[in-house]
Amino acid sequence: MQHFSDLYWRLDSTSSTNQKVSALKNYFASVPSQDAACALSVLCGAKQVRAVSTRLLREWAAEAAGLPLWLVEESYAHVGDLAETLALILPEQLTNNPGGSNTIADHPALSLSHFMQETVIDLKGKPDVYKRQVVEETWRRLKPRERIVWHKLITGGCRVGVSRTLVARALAELSGLEPTTLAERMMAATIETAEDFQSLISKEPTSADGLRPFPFFLASPMNSEVHELGSITEWQAEWKWDGMRAQIVRRSAGISIWSRGEERMNDAFPEIVDAAESLPNGTVLDGELLASLPNNLLPFSMLSRRASRKRVGKKILAEIPSVFVAYDLLEAHGKDIRSEPLSLRRKELLAIVPTGFQRRPAPAGGTVKLKNGNGNTNDRLFHSPLVPNGTWDELRRSRKHARQRGVEGLMLKRTTSSYAHGRQRGDWWKWKVEPLEIDAVLHYAQAGHGRRAGLHTDYTLGVWDGDQLVTIAKAYSGLTDEELIEIDKIIRSTTIERHGPVRIVKPTLVFQLAFENVSKSTRHKSGIAVRFPRITRWRRDKVPHEAATLSDLKALLAQTTGETE
Amino acid sequence: MGHFLEAHQTVSDLLEINPNGLYCPAGDFYIDPWRQVSHAVITHAHADHARPGSDRYLCASPGKHVLRTRMGNNATINTVKYGEHFSVHGVDISLHPAGHLLGSSQVRVHHQGVTWVVTGDYKLQQDSTCECFESVPCDVFVTESTFGLPVYRWPEPATVANEINTWWRANADSGRTSVLLSYALGKAQRVASLLDPSIGPIYGHGAVMKLVEAYRASGVRLPPIDRIPPRSRKIGGGRGIVIAPPSAAATSWINRFGETSIAMVSGWMLLRGVRRRRGFPQGFILSDHVDYPDLMQAVKASGAQRVLVTHGFTDIVARLLTERGLQAEILPTRFIGEERPDDSDVDKNLEDGLQHRDSESTD
Numbered sequence: 014m015q016h017f018s019d020l021y022w023r024l025d026s027t028s029s030t031n032q033k034v035s036a037l038k039n040y041f042a043s044v045p046s047q048d049a050a051c052a053l054s055v056l057c058g059a060k061q062v063r064a065v066s067t068r069l070l071r072e073w074a075a076e077a078a079g080l081p082l083w084l085v086e087e088s089y090a091h092v093g094d095l096a097e098t099l100a101l102i103l104p105e106q107l108t109n110n111p112g113g114s115n116t117i118a119d120h121p122a123l124s125l126s127h128f129m130q131e132t133v134i135d136l137k138g139k140p141d142v143y144k145r146q147v148v149e150e151t152w153r154r155l156k157p158r159e160r161i162v163w164h165k166l167i168t169g170g171c172r173v174g175v176s177r178t179l180v181a182r183a184l185a186e187l188s189g190l191e192p193t194t195l196a197e198r199m200m201a202a203t204i205e206t207a208e209d210f211q212s213l214i215s216k217e218p219t220s221a222d223g224l225r226p227f228p229f230f231l232a233s234p235m236n237s238e239v240h241e242l243g244s245i246t247e248w249q250a251e252w253k254w255d256g257m258r259a260q261i262v263r264r265s266a267g268i269s270i271w272s273r274g275e276e277r278m279n280d281a282f283p284e285i286v287d288a289a290e291s292l293p294n295g296t297v298l299d300g301e302l303l304a305s306l307p308n309n310l311l312p313f314s315m316l317s318r319r320a321s322r323k324r325v326g327k328k329i330l331a332e333i334p335s336v337f338v339a340y341d342l343l344e345a346h347g348k349d350i351r352s353e354p355l356s357l358r359r360k361e362l363l364a365i366v367p368t369g370f371q372r373r374p375a376p377a378g379g380t381v382k383l384k385n386g387n388g389n390t391n392d393r394l395f396h397s398p399l400v401p402n403g404t405w406d407e408l409r410r411s412r413k414h415a416r417q418r419g420v421e422g423l424m425l426k427r428t429t430s431s432y433a434h435g436r437q438r439g440d441w442w443k444w445k446v447e448p449l450e451i452d453a454v455l456h457y458a459q460a461g462h463g464r465r466a467g468l469h470t471d472y473t474l475g476v477w478d479g480d481q482l483v484t485i486a487k488a489y490s491g492l493t494d495e496e497l498i499e500i501d502k503i504i505r506s507t508t509i510e511r512h513g514p515v516r517i518v519k520p521t522l523v524f525q526l527a528f529e530n531v532s533k534s535t536r537h538k539s540g541i542a543v544r545f546p547r548i549t550r551w552r553r554d555k556v557p558h559e560a561a562t563l564s565d566l567k568a569l570l571a572q573t574t575g576e577t578e
Numbered sequence: 579m580g581h582f583l584e585a586h587q588t589v590s591d592l593l594e595i596n597p598n599g600l601y602c603p604a605g606d607f608y609i610d611p612w613r614q615v616s617h618a619v620i621t622h623a624h625a626d627h628a629r630p631g632s633d634r635y636l637c638a639s640p641g642k643h644v645l646r647t648r649m650g651n652n653a654t655i656n657t658v659k660y661g662e663h664f665s666v667h668g669v670d671i672s673l674h675p676a677g678h679l680l681g682s683s684q685v686r687v688h689h690q691g692v693t694w695v696v697t698g699d700y701k702l703q704q705d706s707t708c709e710c711f712e713s714v715p716c717d718v719f720v721t722e723s724t725f726g727l728p729v730y731r732w733p734e735p736a737t738v739a740n741e742i743n744t745w746w747r748a749n750a751d752s753g754r755t756s757v758l759l760s761y762a763l764g765k766a767q768r769v770a771s772l773l774d775p776s777i778g779p780i781y782g783h784g785a786v787m788k789l790v791e792a793y794r795a796s797g798v799r800l801p802p803i804d805r806i807p808p809r810s811r812k813i814g815g816g817r818g819i820v821i822a823p824p825s826a827a828a829t830s831w832i833n834r835f836g837e838t839s840i841a842m843v844s845g846w847m848l849l850r851g852v853r854r855r856r857g858f859p860q861g862f863i864l865s866d867h868v869d870y871p872d873l874m875q876a877v878k879a880s881g882a883q884r885v886l887v888t889h890g891f892t893d894i895v896a897r898l899l900t901e902r903g904l905q906a907e908i909l910p911t912r913f914i915g916e917e918r919p920d921d922s923d924v925d926k927n928l929e930d931g932l933q934h935r936d937s938e939s940t941d
Contacts, residue, residue, distance in 0.1 A: 025850070026860075078728065080728055081898070081901065083897075084727075084728060084894065084898060085728075087727065087891075087894050088727050088728055088729045091727055091729070091891075092729055092849055092851065093851050094850065094851065097849070097850055097851075098729060101728075101729035101730075101731070101848070102728045102729055462851070463851055463854070464851055464854040464855045465851065465855065466849060466850075466851025466852070466855075467849065467851060467852065468855070494855070
């Protein structure tokens, strides 16, 4: 546990990738495989157990520290990190120790995996009195710095500031394998035991290799003028579909659907698993999962309703059927073809998946009829058709209509490009539609977390409905640190009311808010939801009453989707 | 109960807030006024407590040189020894060590049987560069609350000194110049007093040196500290340490030392979020303000039944003290609301001014 805590703080205290890799490598080299496996799953952001609710934990800590609960809440609002807050308020030496002097000094090399088992995993489902006993006992055993890390583990919220790529690099240096091999293995296998970790870094091919996907290649956002990419003949264009990126792996070991988050999604998309049976053995497709009726593309919000489910019932299967639209072919007839040029991979893709996906959203106001018994597997797998690209101008025109087509924009891929891994710039670009923009007024503010702790950086923005502000979005990003500090001061001096950590402010601050789309919403008081809202500019030049109104937003809704109230 | 109400009524009259600041009507003087007034009692020389332009200043005698540095040669500054009583229009006044920095005082005001103590900024921790805080019994205690949240508990200064020297030694061994960022007044001198001069030479930024000299003139013992030689790179052969105000870190001034390791010395460094935001990999937790346990202890030791909370987490501390059975209120300050981790550079404007002058003279 101390080793892991030291690793956590070492990674936290440096921004240098080399130092991070070397800290990781030293850690993995010095701990037993059992602990390495346990640490790895935390580092890679595997789903963690929430053994104790944060509510109980803060109540117990408040009592142990002899503080009223509200003061702990206020402290949390200031610190911005619960695990840290609780560690800071707890007395260094907890008194009333019935078990004698059972301090950490007595267990200098407390194994992370044993510790996790005892103080986190075993607590699941136990009565609160038992949990509390273990929690208080553990506080006695740990130093304040270690308590922070353990608080994160026990509440299932331990995120460490390293990417998988860095972890793979460290393990590659340790094992002498290629970083890509490790990245692939890490993606395919769940690593829980000492044996899992051993086979991860073993030179021998492993059983997990059978269903393993390839690391995803990610496109970079297109921020300059497209014609700077050179001759259009070197590029192919596709729609940027608004679904979930996924890989279908079809091998003799079976079928697996992998999300970009490296979760296996077979349970959420059984009809795609069925459809993939028709693919030749030794096929890996990269593509997008979309929700779609036989005639009409459904919006992303419908897809996300089913993606979060462990099991999908008949009703959902009928109401929100899914399809897979393939972008690329990574493995053909058992052979890894990622280094072949895109043009060739595409030719082979079309041979395996001949039908192009052409569906659009339902026309405005039109009703959609459900067709019964849509069980035709040929109706599930498509390829992503090319968008005609005679000239850059032709593409610019197509992009203008993207929003009405229910897509996010265009993808531009160099026809000679191989399928790389991670986000390498140059060959693949996402050229999204210009975001929609309005000016909105700051309505409520709350202190941020992490490096924005103690600064009011979580903004709730509103637009005018008569002389009332109605909330339309929460937004965080897009401002510089200097601006955030200046705005924080304004928020403090214009606070009208405080409700715990939330401040209601006098409307003085206007921000330009960008978002991808508007849709009707029954969940928001305004009746409108915006997708991916972010602040793009602080409009110091505007007074609050120059900001947008609710009817402006409704007009946008009508304009972009044809939807009206 | 009747006695309490009676006391309360008189009490509310002894000191009050008016547009110029905290005022004593019976004695016709201000404590740390915000604007120019005729008589100003100054708790300490930081810029948010000592504003220029008043007719007469009064401070504790050990703080005279420091206040002079800040107020200029033309200001009228009178001094009084710690614990010495004097009377103004029948109001009894005395100054008592606050432990914040050299010459910092709590102001005790006594009139018609009622005693107020205004702490200014203070700390209970050990500090060899100034007199230790002295608890003064009173009816009404006016306390700062900069770090008035239970998350703020300072480590022992000796522990922090050890951490700083270990860090400095490691930098020196690899030929990197160490840079410590701290307020020019008070913290810089306290930090200097904690350094181990056997590791390497100590240098001070111009803004720091001015006050180092004022401290020396007041008889405070500090290790040898040099001005930074012009056009210096790798001062002290890379074994040196530089003490500079935080504002210097944002300027190109810092680049002239070649390879450096920079660390901030501040109470705010206790929080991981603040360390990350300020972008310093290293932070040392050392503050000249009281932490939460010491604040609670100081309130208790004063014996006051009424506490006015100012400068910091005022609403939170007032609520807590009220729950603990005291009569606690918020005393407003002119400096909007709270001192924040991001403007911890209290004397920023003043230091920026000094810094420009200094960079002209040293380059």
